[in-house]
Amino acid sequence: MLKTLLATTATLVLSGAASAEVLKIGLANPMTGDYAPYGEGNGAACMAEIINETAAAGDVTVEIMMEDSRSDPQLTLSLAQKYLDAGAVIVHGTPFPDSLIPMAAMAQGYGAIVYSPQITQVEMHEAGLTNFTAGVAPDDVGASAMASTVYAKGARNAVLMTSEDAGSWTAGTPVWFGEAFEALGGKVMAKLNHSIGTSDWSPQVTEIMAMSPVPDVVHICSIVPDVGILARQLVSAGYAGLVVGCDGFDDPSLEATAGSPEVLSHIMFATHVPVLPDSEAAKFVQTCKDRGYSVNGIFDALGGDMVRILVEAASDAGTTTDGMAIQTALRARASFDLMTGGSLSFTEKGTWPIRAVPIIGFEDGKRVLVSYDTPSFLPHTK
Amino acid sequence: MDYALQQFLNAASFGAEYALIALGLAIVFSLMGLVNFAHGEIIAIASYAAFFLILVGIDNPAVVALVAIAASVLGAILFERVAFRPVRHAPVATGLLTAFGVSIVVQNAFLLFVSPRPRPLPVFGGLNRTVELGGLKVQLLQLLEIGVTLAAISALLVFLRRSTLGLAMRAAARDFNTVRLMGLRANRVIATAFAISGLLAGIAAVFIVARRGSIEPDMGFMPVLKAFVACVIGGFGSLGGAVLGGFVLGFVEVGILLVLPQSMGGLKDAVVFSLIALLLVARPQGILGSRVELGDKER
Known part of the structure; x- marks a missing residue:
């Protein structure tokens, strides 16, 4: 016992x-x-x-x-x-x-x-x-890094696609991209609405292709497959510019949803870690x-x-x-x-870390690192 | 002008997709009084059938489309035989709950045995190419969607008006007991209605997959929700109403998207449903539905 x-x-x-x-x-x-x-x-x-x-x-x-x-x-x-x-x-x-x-x-x-x-x-x-x-x-950091990258690639006119469906992620990020883009000298031509879960973008595609000039870049922060379908429909309609966005693009199914290396060559997104x-x-x-x-x-x-x-x-x-x-x-x-x-490190900001933002693009259908910098201009976060 | 025509085509394409799915819902409802919310899972069955076919190495788009449509017809017949036939005489709410049950079971089966995440399925991607039509750049998929929807509706009309089974279905929609007294088997009539709804869902699935380029377990939910709204607009139980409701919804959605100021973008769905509510206040039975008073026998 x-x-x-x-x-x-x-x-x-x-x-x-x-x-x-x-x-x-x-x-x-x-x-x-x-x-x-x-x-x-x-x-x-x-x-x-x-x-x-x-x-x-x-x-x-x-x-x-x-x-x-x-x-x-x-x-x-x-x-x-x-x-x-x-x-x-x-x-x-x-x-x-x-x-x-x-x-x-x-x-x-x-x-x-x-x-x-x-x-x-x-x-x-x-x-x-x-x-x-x-x-x-936060999102405005990635948006700013994206604005610098596309501006450096020659983009001067942008269309922003916003949605209220997922708070500031879908509504604010494109706007902050636009602020950073305009601070660099670019121009925001228009803002268009969308909803998460959109599987047919033809009304927005028609609207974009009817603009004069047709924008060099379309910014959207949303999920896959939506963003892949948008890029595919835009390129199919003859769009020659870029479709760019945020970490919502960063899913392996993006490649298949976009459908071809040609469509992918028009896509870039800001993310957190380059999974190459x-x-x-x-x-x-x-x-x-x-x-x-x-x-x-x-x-x-x-x-x-x-x-x-x-x-x-x-x-x-x-x-x-x-x-x-x-x-x-x-x-x-x-x-x-x-x-x-x-x-x-969290020592400077407390609730979020300072870290460089990888911008991912595509060459021959494969992901490539386009830039990897910490932006100095923050449109929203102080 | 080109812009207006293009947007008109976009709206017609939206409407055609809604109409195809709404028609499937309406056919079953007209016979059984069942709002089959598992109709979305028939779309998913067609899509996953295509996915499995690609996995085993069959990638001819025409073959894949045919097999997907066949799978959706079989799936719809199976739903009727296994789930809906046993509760055919139960109260309407039982049928509705059964439909939700079937929907959840099928979604979870795909979720557990395939993946909860989107799976790429680019097999119908070729339909997304742009073609020139009278100086207008049009997506082949849109043309097919509108053309096939109109052809399917025409074929259905011929079937309902010229074939014995079609006539029986129309008669059963008015008075099922009389049709049975005339020697027609209820099981056969209802199974045919499910098969037709499966066929329409299968065709819609091919278009949906062509546009999405990917599949996921709950991919049928939103289309069926929209189709349900289309049926309400057109008048539940009316086949013509379902088609008309689908097109009305397509045009309203595209119109609102274009007309609503950017600052009011978050109100898009609210505006669409407010317009529908106003329509229903004026015509509670829907555009083509017949008014039913308490105690009336016929719908």
């Missing part, structure tokens, strides 16, 4: 000691629905597995709790509540403000934080959240595929980076159970080396 009691006590003590080193992350991941291409969950789970395999005694290990949010804000919040109740100190979900702003408010009551590896909406940095950090720069052949991000994606994960591309790579950064911050903070202490450590470190190459 005494032996059993001693053994049970020892097990409890040991398991207690072990659980203190486990960083619990809850991900209400969009595996289905409109935003399924933009989830980071499988990349995060893959990185957690790699970290846990190589962790030495006393190192921080990771437990990922993950379910499908179906791209639905309400379900995202329900799942986040479940993860917080289960002890998660870091939560994330469908990467849009209507999910993440209330999630941050909910997490605050638990002393937990929200870390989003991919959200770019400026609202997140203006909502006064004290427990939120994004792993990428032989890049560190591409190697990580391949490693995860070899391990049996259904990973996609950049967003899974960002998920991998997220887990690595958070583990390092938890190690710096000396805790895996105090979310705010982990966030303080996150913002205090001068630099985090990224698994996807390069580094980032």
